[in-house]
Amino acid sequence: MFLGTHTPRLDDKGRLILPAKFRDELAGGLVVTKGQERCLYVFPMAEFRRIADQLQAAPVTHKAARAYSRVFFASAFDQLPDRQGRITIPPPLRQYAGLDRELVVIGASNRVEIWDQQAWESYLSESEESFADIEEGVLPGF
Numbered sequence: 001m002f003l004g005t006h007t008p009r010l011d012d013k014g015r016l017i018l019p020a021k022f023r024d025e026l027a028g029g030l031v032v033t034k035g036q037e038r039c040l041y042v043f044p045m046a047e048f049r050r051i052a053d054q055l056q057a058a059p060v061t062h063k064a065a066r067a068y069s070r071v072f073f074a075s076a077f078d079q080l081p082d083r084q085g086r087i088t089i090p091p092p093l094r095q096y097a098g099l100d101r102e103l104v105v106i107g108a109s110n111r112v113e114i115w116d117q118q119a120w121e122s123y124l125s126e127s128e129e130s131f132a133d134i135e136e137g138v139l140p141g142f
Helices: 020-026 045-057 063-074 091-097 117-138
Strands: 015-017 030-034 040-044 077-079 086-088 103-108 111-116
Touching (some): 030 045, 040 091, 091 111, 103 117, 111 117
Antiparallel strands (some): 015 086, 040 111
16 A cells, blocks of 8 residues: 655656555556646556456446457556666656655655645645545445
């Protein structure tokens, strides 16, 4: 499970050093792809395969499943972190997420998310106000 918030920087070659807390889980390979709200999702290879299996189980006649699968898989890049725990964020994904130099990397349970720092701060300030109200609907009885 991925937890916490980290603030690494993107280097001139588009590389990011994964937070030390996340490296063991991602050392065997990972997939970076487009996420919702203009962030990037980073999945350990096993989790990506599990999600891929679920998407492949959806009927090809389901329009929303086809559309989601196309974007999800077409934008996916598989990688193996180097010895320093670095991965390269491909230019199309950097552009999609608006990544510049300052990043926020968050643990989001089964995945890691990579955000542009300003985009994360804006998202967080908008979302924190309604956090208490959302909790009831997402986790009944919590």
